[in-house]
Amino acid sequence: MSQKNLLLGDEALALGALHAGLSGVYAYPGTPSTEITEFIQVHPLTAGRKVHCDWSSNEKTAMEAALGMSYAGKRALVCFKHVGLNVCADPFMGSAMTGANGGLVIASCDDPSMHSSQNEQDSRFYGAFAMMPVFEPSNQQETYQMTRAAFDYSEKRGIPVLMRLTTRMAHSRAVVENGEDIREQNTLHYPEKPRQWVTLPVNARVRNRELIKDYAGFEEDAVSSPFNSLTEGKDNSLGIIACGIAYNYLMENFPDGCPYPVLKVSQYPFPRELARQLAARTRRILVMEEGQPLVEERLAGVYPTGIQICGRLDGTLPRDGELNPDAVRKALGLPALPQYPSSEVIAPRPPALCQGCGHRDFYTALNNVLKDYAGARVFGDIGCYTLGWMPPFNSLDTCVEMGASLTMAQGAAYSGTWPAVAVIGDSTFTHSGMTGLLDAVNGKADVTLCISDNLTTGMTGGQDSAGTGRIEAICEGLGVEKEHIRTIVPLPKNYPDMEKVIREELEYHGVSVIVCRRECIQTLRRHAAKK
Amino acid sequence: MKKDIILAGVGGQGILSIATVIGSAALEQGLYLKQAEVHGMSQRGGDVQSNLRLSSAPIYSDLIPRGGADLIVSLEPMEALRYVPYLAPDGWIITNTTPLVNIPDYPEMDKVMDALNAFPQVLALDVDSIAKDLGSPRGANMVLLGAMSAVLHILEPEKLREGIRRIFARKGDAVVESNIKAFDAGLAHFQNR
Numbered sequence: 159m160s161q162k163n164l165l166l167g168d169e170a171l172a173l174g175a176l177h178a179g180l181s182g183v184y185a186y187p188g189t190p191s192t193e194i195t196e197f198i199q200v201h202p203l204t205a206g207r208k209v210h211c212d213w214s215s216n217e218k219t220a221m222e223a224a225l226g227m228s229y230a231g232k233r234a235l236v237c238f239k240h241v242g243l244n245v246c247a248d249p250f251m252g253s254a255m256t257g258a259n260g261g262l263v264i265a266s267c268d269d270p271s272m273h274s275s276q277n278e279q280d281s282r283f284y285g286a287f288a289m290m291p292v293f294e295p296s297n298q299q300e301t302y303q304m305t306r307a308a309f310d311y312s313e314k315r316g317i318p319v320l321m322r323l324t325t326r327m328a329h330s331r332a333v334v335e336n337g338e339d340i341r342e343q344n345t346l347h348y349p350e351k352p353r354q355w356v357t358l359p360v361n362a363r364v365r366n367r368e369l370i371k372d373y374a375g376f377e378e379d380a381v382s383s384p385f386n387s388l389t390e391g392k393d394n395s396l397g398i399i400a401c402g403i404a405y406n407y408l409m410e411n412f413p414d415g416c417p418y419p420v421l422k423v424s425q426y427p428f429p430r431e432l433a434r435q436l437a438a439r440t441r442r443i444l445v446m447e448e449g450q451p452l453v454e455e456r457l458a459g460v461y462p463t464g465i466q467i468c469g470r471l472d473g474t475l476p477r478d479g480e481l482n483p484d485a486v487r488k489a490l491g492l493p494a495l496p497q498y499p500s501s502e503v504i505a506p507r508p509p510a511l512c513q514g515c516g517h518r519d520f521y522t523a524l525n526n527v528l529k530d531y532a533g534a535r536v537f538g539d540i541g542c543y544t545l546g547w548m549p550p551f552n553s554l555d556t557c558v559e560m561g562a563s564l565t566m567a568q569g570a571a572y573s574g575t576w577p578a579v580a581v582i583g584d585s586t587f588t589h590s591g592m593t594g595l596l597d598a599v600n601g602k603a604d605v606t607l608c609i610s611d612n613l614t615t616g617m618t619g620g621q622d623s624a625g626t627g628r629i630e631a632i633c634e635g636l637g638v639e640k641e642h643i644r645t646i647v648p649l650p651k652n653y654p655d656m657e658k659v660i661r662e663e664l665e666y667h668g669v670s671v672i673v674c675r676r677e678c679i680q681t682l683r684r685h686a687a688k689k
Numbered sequence: 690m691k692k693d694i695i696l697a698g699v700g701g702q703g704i705l706s707i708a709t710v711i712g713s714a715a716l717e718q719g720l721y722l723k724q725a726e727v728h729g730m731s732q733r734g735g736d737v738q739s740n741l742r743l744s745s746a747p748i749y750s751d752l753i754p755r756g757g758a759d760l761i762v763s764l765e766p767m768e769a770l771r772y773v774p775y776l777a778p779d780g781w782i783i784t785n786t787t788p789l790v791n792i793p794d795y796p797e798m799d800k801v802m803d804a805l806n807a808f809p810q811v812l813a814l815d816v817d818s819i820a821k822d823l824g825s826p827r828g829a830n831m832v833l834l835g836a837m838s839a840v841l842h843i844l845e846p847e848k849l850r851e852g853i854r855r856i857f858a859r860k861g862d863a864v865v866e867s868n869i870k871a872f873d874a875g876l877a878h879f880q881n882r
Contacts, residue, residue: 164712164722189728273727297749330725330740330751333716403751410750483754495756496778501770503804505794507699509735542733619728 165334167327170298171265172197173334174305178261179341181232182210184220186589187618188239189274190328191267195237196621207343213615215624216560216589217242221249221264228253228262228318229355231347233309240268240281245560245590247284253318254288255357255365259349261309262318267328270449270480274617276540276559278478280449285320285426289373292426293385294322294402298332300424304385306337311379316351317372324448326480327403377427385424388432390439393417396490397440399433401453404446407486428453437461444489445469448481510545516676517543519648520610521551523656524579531664534577535570539563539591541583542616542678554581561590568594568603577606577664584611588625592632598669599637606663607671609633610648612678620681633671642670649676691744692843693753695772698764699789700737706830706856707762708741714844714852715743725751734791736768743843762837764830765789766801766813773808781810783837783879785829787817812836814878820871828871835875846876 165173172194175183185195198204199211210227214220217238224234236246243250243266250264266284269275285292293308295301301323308319349355354365380386391397398416400408401423408416421436423429437443441464445454454469461467468474474489475481487494511518520543528534538544538554539562547554556566563580571578582591587609598605611629615621625632633643644663646656656674663670677685694711698704708724715722725740740753755774761782763769769784776782782805788798805811816832831853838846850869857865 162716164716164724166726192728326725326751329728330723331712332723332748332751333721406749406751408749410754482752483750483757487754495754497756498773498776498778498808501773501804503796503800504767504771505792505796507734507736507768507792509700509733510791512701512733545733617733 160335160338162333162335164331165298165302166193166329166331167295167298167301167323168193168267168329169197170301170334171305171321171323172201173336174302175235175263175309176201176203176209177337177340178306178309179233179343180209180235181260181343182224182227183235183237184210184214184224185237186214186217186220186242187615187621188242188267189618190269190323190325191237191239191242191265192618192621193328194235194265203340213622213624217246218249221246221253224262225249225253225256228258228260229256229349231260232344233261235263235265237265238267239275240266240279241275241277241559242266243281243284250284251288252357254290254369255362256355257316257351258312258318259316259347260344261312263305263308263312263321264318265321265323267323267325268449269325271325273325278449280452281320281322282426282449282452286452289369290318290320291315291376291380292320292322294424294426295327296403296405296422296424298327298330298334300385301327302334302336304424307385315372315376317376322402324403324480373427377429380425380427380429381431383425383429386422386429386432388421388435389419391416391418391420394419394440395442397421397436397443399423399436399443399445399453401447404448404481404486407481407483408446410483411487411490411492423453428456433457437465442466442468444474446475446481446486446489508548510548511542512679514679515542516612516648516674516678517546517610519650519653520608520656520674521546521553523648523653524608524660525551525553526653527657527660527664528579531577533575534579535575536579536581537563537567537570539580539582539586541586543581543583543610546581560586561594564591564598564605564607565594567605568598568601571604576604578604579664580605580607582607582609583616584609584613584625584629585615585623587629588623588632592636595633595638595669595671596636603669604667605669607669609671609673611673611675613675614678614681616678616680620678620684629673638669638671642666642668643673644670645673645675647676648674690843691742691746691748692760692841693758694741694743694760694762695753695758695775696739696741696762697768697772698737699768699791700734702764702789703830704737704739704764707834708739710834710849710852710856711741711743711844713855714848717851718844718848720745720843721748723748723751736771738772760837760840762833764816764833766805767796770801770804776808779810781812781840782808783812783833783840785816785833786813787815812879812882814875816875819874819878823867823870823874825867825871828868831868831871832875832878835872836879838872838876839879
């Protein structure tokens with residue numbers, strides 16, 4: 159039955175996927191993508207249809223499992239934050255070469271302005287890189303409908319579809335009316351062209367040429383797509399290309415209708431023919447896109463001379479950060495609304511580790527010990543505990559990406575850093591740290607790995623962590639000597655014991671692992687409330 | 690009619706419970722709504738805000754422009770000040786007066802209150818104490834919702850009470866009633882200001 163619900167963009171995507179006949183979601187938590195999978199996990203259709211919804215260890219295993227489901231003819235969804243696409247870049251690129259059998263949709267959620275991320279990378283570049291179509295909805299209702307369309311397109315064209323959301327779409331709620339047609343899941347069936355699923359050069363060369371030809375077809379599809387449209391305007395002094403949610407900020411400034419011709423783009427490859435039609439109407443084109451200037455860069459030099467392209471590259475819009483109604487207003491030459499100046503009384507309030515969090519006690523003990531080691535460097539990783547870089551702890555020297563702590567520590571140790579300490583969370587360790595630990599064991603590196611184990615994936619809200627209950631066994635299995643796998647409980651009363659253990663393992667010139675284990679206080683409270 | 694609201698506070702204070710009640714009432718009334726939330730890293734004790742937009746006509750942007758907010762509703766006084774560039778010249782600030790001090794350089798309270806009181810339309814009330822006096826310390830958010838309901842207009846207070854009943858129904862009658870009481874106390878506080 160058709161229903162109206164208030165849904166996040168993430169939830170609209172999830173519901174669209176379930177209604178499209180989804181058989182499995184494969185994901186690793188990451189802001190702003192986490193709620194897609196969480197919505198599917200608790201939806202009644204999921205249990206009734208046995209939709210796979212367990213978290214994967216990382217984005218690469220997620221992407222590969224989903225590709226396997228597509229190979230078997232069923233519909234699969236992969237979800238992660240934008241940097242997760244880097245982790246699974248290998249199977250992602252490979253999936254364009256194999257193509258899709260059952261519908262395969264890859265939802266990558268970008269975070270322009272870096273609300274909760276380490277960079278602003280724009281997933282649309284990966285679409286062009288892999289020669290894969292990209293769908294970029296402009297509102298929550300469109301997100302619901304477009305997800306279904308993405309599965310249909312994937313099956314019709316035999317190609318995975320990359321769906322790109324950005325923070326403001328993923329984490330903004332609006333009324334979404336769902337359709338009445340809840341499609342059945344696919345039955346098990348295998349690809350009609352089995353050769354392209356074995357990417358030996360002999361097959362890949364053939365498939366590559368086919369994909370190049372298909373990609374031109376994807377662009378023709380984008381020209382005629384209902385998600386892309388060129389609307390006329392009364393005033394042709396300016397033409398506007400609005401991609402994804404940039405369209406909303408444009409229309410926000412023209413409640414009675416935009417006076418300029420507008421090309422709204424939500425499906426890629428970029429429909430160049432529509433851009434040519436827009437250029438025939440105007441001498442100046444303003445490109446509005448959330449994220450990096452992908453379209454703008456590609457248009458530079460494409461038009462005949464005399465057509466000016468404006469956007470993020472020439473400063474008409476800010477070069478970085480997410481778009482907003484004010485930046486777009488300025489780019490349109492409209493005056494700012496009357497407004498109060500910023501208050502001078504306010505102080506910044508950065509995020510901090512929760513009071514009572516075990517990471518706090520771990521850092522306190524670590525700092526106490528490292529006071530005696532002037533040469534120490536601490537290599538951090540991605541998670542709540544990255545906040546240990548901030549005052550009052552100031553414990554970390556680096557943080558780059560998932561899993562980099564232990565491997566960077568090895569490189570530094572080999573270069574003469576001592577002691578080289580790595581700090582990683584339990585979920586990040588099983589995501590991307592285990593292979594690095596194997597390297598350390600094989601290389602007999604002089605490093606101390608501290609796994610701050612809070613029994614959950616904390617930063618994203620407390621999802622299951624893949625190695626819970628088996629962290630020491632994993633380390634032992636990877637070859638760390640049993641007597642150098644130590645477990646401590648991070649509590650103020652244990653500081654003397656904790657410091658003794660840390661000191662002993664720093665002084666051991668080989669691979670040591672200190673598992674520092676206490677449940678996340680957020681999940682602890684939730685578990686207590688349930689009881 | 691449209692109302693643009695900035696909900697402000699500190700991660701963990703629960704500004705989203707206010708949004709949930711308003712959202713439920715808006716959906717029931719067939720209003721258009723957009724509500725941009727903050728998840729992830731900033732939730733850990735940092736400043737948080739949610740842009741909540743209600744309208745009888747379709748809404749495009751998920752974000753409110755500077756100078757466009759009809760209301761700033763804040764669970765923390767300094768956090769109300771953080772968003773004043775977004776306040777419309779004739780907009781209302783409805784804020785809690787109890788500071789949440791989790792930073793070393795929190796400004797002097799007198800200065801915070803003076804800065805707030807310099808705005809033409811401000812209601813500052815101690816929602817924590819009001820809720821505590823009612824015997825429902827967890828109802829502070831609903832006190833604030835009650836106070837703002839006096840100037841919300843697009844949704845009548847009774848529609849918000851219905852929203853509270855729907856949202857808290859599964860927690861039992863006692864929880865519903867204590868939240869309604871908190872709501873009414875906030876509303877009365879505005880009316881008797």
